[in-house]
Structures are given as C-alpha cells and as structure tokens.
Amino acid sequence: MLPRHHEPIVAVATAAGRGAVGIVRASGRDLALLVAAVCGSALEPRHATHVPFRDASGQAIDQGLAIWFPAPHSYTGEDVLELQAHGGPVVLQLLLARCLEAGAHIGMRLATPGEFTERAFLNDKLDLAQAEAVADLIDASTEAAARSAARSLSGAFSSEVTSLRDQLVALRTLVEATLDFPEEEIDFLQQANARERLTAVAAALNAVLTQAHQGALLRDGIKVVIAGQPNVGKSSLLNALAGAELAIVTAIPGTTRDKVSQTIQIEGVPLHVTDTAGLRDDAPRQDEVERIGIARAWAEIGSADAVLFVHDLTRGGEAAYEAGEARIAERLPEAGSRLVHVYNKADMTPAPPMSAAEQGAVVMSARTGSGLDALRQKLLVLAGWHARPEGGFTARARHVQALRRTQAHLAQAELVLAGAAPALELLAEELRLAHDNLGEITGQFVADDLLGAIFANFCIGK
Numbered sequence: 497m498l499p500r501h502h503e504p505i506v507a508v509a510t511a512a513g514r515g516a517v518g519i520v521r522a523s524g525r526d527l528a529l530l531v532a533a534v535c536g537s538a539l540e541p542r543h544a545t546h547v548p549f550r551d552a553s554g555q556a557i558d559q560g561l562a563i564w565f566p567a568p569h570s571y572t573g574e575d576v577l578e579l580q581a582h583g584g585p586v587v588l589q590l591l592l593a594r595c596l597e598a599g600a601h602i603g604m605r606l607a608t609p610g611e612f613t614e615r616a617f618l619n620d621k622l623d624l625a626q627a628e629a630v631a632d633l634i635d636a637s638t639e640a641a642a643r644s645a646a647r648s649l650s651g652a653f654s655s656e657v658t659s660l661r662d663q664l665v666a667l668r669t670l671v672e673a674t675l676d677f678p679e680e681e682i683d684f685l686q687q688a689n690a691r692e693r694l695t696a697v698a699a700a701l702n703a704v705l706t707q708a709h710q711g712a713l714l715r716d717g718i719k720v721v722i723a724g725q726p727n728v729g730k731s732s733l734l735n736a737l738a739g740a741e742l743a744i745v746t747a748i749p750g751t752t753r754d755k756v757s758q759t760i761q762i763e764g765v766p767l768h769v770t771d772t773a774g775l776r777d778d779a780p781r782q783d784e785v786e787r788i789g790i791a792r793a794w795a796e797i798g799s800a801d802a803v804l805f806v807h808d809l810t811r812g813g814e815a816a817y818e819a820g821e822a823r824i825a826e827r828l829p830e831a832g833s834r835l836v837h838v839y840n841k842a843d844m845t846p847a848p849p850m851s852a853a854e855q856g857a858v859v860m861s862a863r864t865g866s867g868l869d870a871l872r873q874k875l876l877v878l879a880g881w882h883a884r885p886e887g888g889f890t891a892r893a894r895h896v897q898a899l900r901r902t903q904a905h906l907a908q909a910e911l912v913l914a915g916a917a918p919a920l921e922l923l924a925e926e927l928r929l930a931h932d933n934l935g936e937i938t939g940q941f942v943a944d945d946l947l948g949a950i951f952a953n954f955c956i957g958k
C-alpha cells in the first residue's frame with residue numbers, strides 16, 4: 497500500500513453550486529492511464545485541449561478543456577490532470593465519480609482539504625509560510641489582506657525568514673567551529689565580530705517581527721465588543737460603524753438580547769465588532785432571555801481585544817444611571833489599554849469636560865456620525881496597526897509566536913556572549929534553538945500534527 501502522501505487524489509476544485517466553469521483536479525504519481533481513460537487519448541503537456549470527458553462506456557459526460565501537467569512541472573509536483581467542465585453540481589459529481597472509477601486500479605481517492613497544497617509543500621514547490629498564504633489569499637476578507645497574502649505567497653515573508661536563517665547559520669558555524677578549538681575561543685569570536693553579528697541578526701529579527709505582527713493583524717483582525725447600559729446607543733454605534741442596519745434600534749431598554757456581530761474594515765484591518773445586550777442588574781426577573789443576553793455580553797467582554805464602553809451624554813447626572821456606570825466599570829477587566837470610553841448622543845447635549853482617566857475618550861453621535869472617524873482611528877491604534885506604505889505581507893499568529901521565541905533565544909545568546917567568560921556551549925545551544933524556531937515558519941522543522949492542523953483549514957480541492 498502507498499503511503500498517504502503518495503496516493504492519487506481527486507477533488508472538485510471550484511466552489512460548490514452552479515458556475516460557468518467547474519474544475520475537477522487529480523494529482524498522483526502516474527496518471528497517464530487516467531488521462532487516456534477520461535479524455536480518450538494522451539494529451540500534450542500544458543496545453544488546453546478540447547475533449548469529450550467519457551464515462552466507462554465511452555459516452556460523453558460533458559466536453560470541455562483538459563490540461564495535463566506531467567510531473568514535476570505542476571502545482572503539486574506530481575502528475576496533475578485538470579478538467580474544466582460546465583460548472584453544474586451534477587456534471588462535476590459525475591466527472592469526479594468517473595475519475596475515482598478510472599483511477600481505482602491505482603487507488604485513486606478523494607482529496608482531503610488542502611491536500612494538493614500539502615503535496616506542493618512536501619514536494620518543495622512551496623514552503624510552509626507560502627502554503628499558508630494560499631489559504632490566506634483565498635480567505636482574505638479585505639483588499640489589503642489579499643494583496644499582502646499574495647506577497648507572502650510569492651515569497652516576500654519567506655525570503656525575510658530565509659535571510660535571518662542564513663545569518664544565524666553563519667553564526668552557528670562560527671561558534672561551533674570555535675568549540676572545537678577551546679584554546680583560542682574568545683579571541684576567535686572577537687576577531688570574527690561575533691557580538692556585532694549577533695546584534696545585527698537580533699535587530700533584523702525585530703524588524704521582521706514588527707512586519708509579521710502587522711501581517712497577522714491584516715489576516716486575523718481584532719475582536720471589538722460594544723458594551724454599556726441599555727439604551728445608550730450601542731446598537732446604533734454598530735450600525736453606524738458597519739454602515740448598515742444590522743442590529744435593531746429602539747428606545748425600549750433591553751432591545752438587544754442576543755449578540756450581533758459584524759466584520760468591518762478600517763484601512764484594510766478587519767475588526768470583528770460585536771454588539772451586546774445592555775448591562776444592567778435590574779433586568780426584569782422574569783425575563784430569562786435578557787438575563788442570558790447579559791451573561792453572554794460579559795463573556796464577550798472577557799474575550800475581547802478591545803471594549804468600547806458606551807455612555808449616554810444625555811443621562812449624566814441621573815443617580816440610577818451613574819450607579820449603573822460605576823458597577824460596570826468595576827467589573828470591566830483590565831480597564832486601561834483595551835478599554836475606550838465612548839460618549840454618545842453628542843448631538844443632543846455638549847460633552848462635559850473629561851476626567852484625566854477618560855482622556856482619550858471619544859465623543860460622538862451615532863445619529864449624525866460625528867466623532868466616528870476619531871473612533872475608527874482609536875481602534876486602529878488599539879489594534880496596534882501602523883499605517884505603512886505598500887509592500888507588507890500577511891503572517892499568522894503561529895509565525896509571530898515562532899519569531900518571538902526566536903527573539904527570546906537570541907536575547908539569551910546576547911546575554912551569554914556579553915559575559916566576561918562566555919559559556920560557548922550555552923551560546924551554541926541558544927543559537928540552535930533560535931534556528932529551530934525560525935525553521936518552523938517555513939516548515940524546515942515541523943511536527944506532523946502541526947502540518948495536519950494547518951492543511952485541515954484549507955478548502956477541498958486546494
């Protein structure tokens with residue numbers, strides 16, 4: 497039996513549903529017989545040929561373009577056959593079934609999600625960061641995210657990582673060579689400028705980390721929760737940010753019960769904004785639904801990257817309202833960096849002077865839209881976004897974490913080297929660990945279960 501990664505696979509590569517064109521794609525080590533069976537004859541490599549796609553009895557299922565990519569010049573590095581048929585679900589299922597049947601003698605099976613790209617990775621067509629960029633490009637929720645993913649796919653991120661790795665390898669070679677000649681070790685390292693070189697790698701790594709963090713933001717965005725007492729204008733704020741009437745707005749307290757979420761984009765950064773039920777502890781006892789809504793609101797707040805605490809300017813001074821504000825403030829976690837005070841309904845009444853704690857608060861009106869731009873900018877700052885010229889790449893949280901671990905090992909290495917009598921074994925070990933962590937990004941060193949987790953999130957047929 498063939499190992500899983502060598503079994504021939506087939507899948508519908510286009511999205512489910514009706515379309516002008518639908519594609520069935522097969523990949524495997526030797527698909528020549530499959531081509532002959534389905535297309536009626538051999539095909540010229542990498543040429544589009546118009547052929548009838550035949551079933552086992554020789555009848556045409558459909559006709560369309562067939563493209564034959566013999567190994568190794570294909571997406572996966574194996575033989576690949578692409579059939580471009582009419583994009584109807586039934587036609588494509590028939591073609592898929594036909595490929596399974598015609599390839600049964602070589603063990604043809606359905607591809608799992610991302611399996612074509614996984615093969616491309618295993619056959620060195622792409623490194624792991626590039627393979628991940630394929631999925632990120634497909635899943636991109638904003639134009640900026642798509643452009644950055646395309647740059648990662650073309651290797652912009654990988655080449656930064658590779659350059660770091662080359663510098664690290666040179667340093668490791670130097671240190672390991674020194675280990676073999678203990679009598680001259682320190683002189684040797686000094687002459688080779690080991691310290692300066694290490695500082696230079698660490699600085700280059702910091703720059704890549706900053707970029708990767710921005711790239712991860714573009715891909716993943718941040719989670720923003722709108723919270724506050726009933727009727728302060730939370731749902732109106734969500735609608736204003738989204739530019740659409742998503743959440744129900746009424747003058748009745750307790751209108752929003754379940755959470756309403758929407759992804760909006762600001763300068764290309766996706767923000768996943770959730771409107772919640774108004775927080776109050778005097779919700780009518782019999783109103784089970786509202787009480788569950790409030791519990792959910794607190795859960796959302798707990799997992800948010802940023803919380804917009806909305807206040808109603810028209811009700812300042814009302815005793816019950818002020819008491820409610822104080823109770824919420826008490827329970828908000830880590831008030832501070834993640835919390836933005838938003839004073840709403842500025843169209844009704846002038847804003848009072850802000851206390852020192854509320855400097856940086858936003859005064860706005862969900863009704864007129866005043867103050868919304870300031871709030872958007874505030875959210876970008878909270879997200880950690882730095883507007884920058886074109887040229888960024890997408891990255892994932894996984895990459896950012898690997899870079900942080902690399903950074904920590906380099907910092908350790910710098911500490912060791914700064915000592916009067918540096919322990920060179922320790923230095924060598926920190927450099928090795930830094931190298932390993934860096935290698936996880938491009939997939940040089942990577943565990944099988946991590947690979948499985950990465951490709952499981954792809955579409956089938958990709």
Ligand SMILES: Nc1nc2c(ncn2[C@@H]2O[C@H](COP(=O)(O)OP(=O)(O)O)[C@@H](O)[C@H]2O)c(=O)[nH]1
Nearest residue numbers: 727728729730731732745746747841861862863
């Ligand atoms: N004048 C004025 N009214 C607002 C503003 N924002 C919301 N409202 C009104 O306040 C009431 C409660 O709004 P809503 O968004 O449902 O508040 P929520 O309970 O916090 O979600 C509604 O009658 C809105 O029309 C605003 O900026 N100005």
Ligand SMILES: [Mg+2]
Nearest residue numbers: 730731751752
């Ligand atoms: Mg509401």
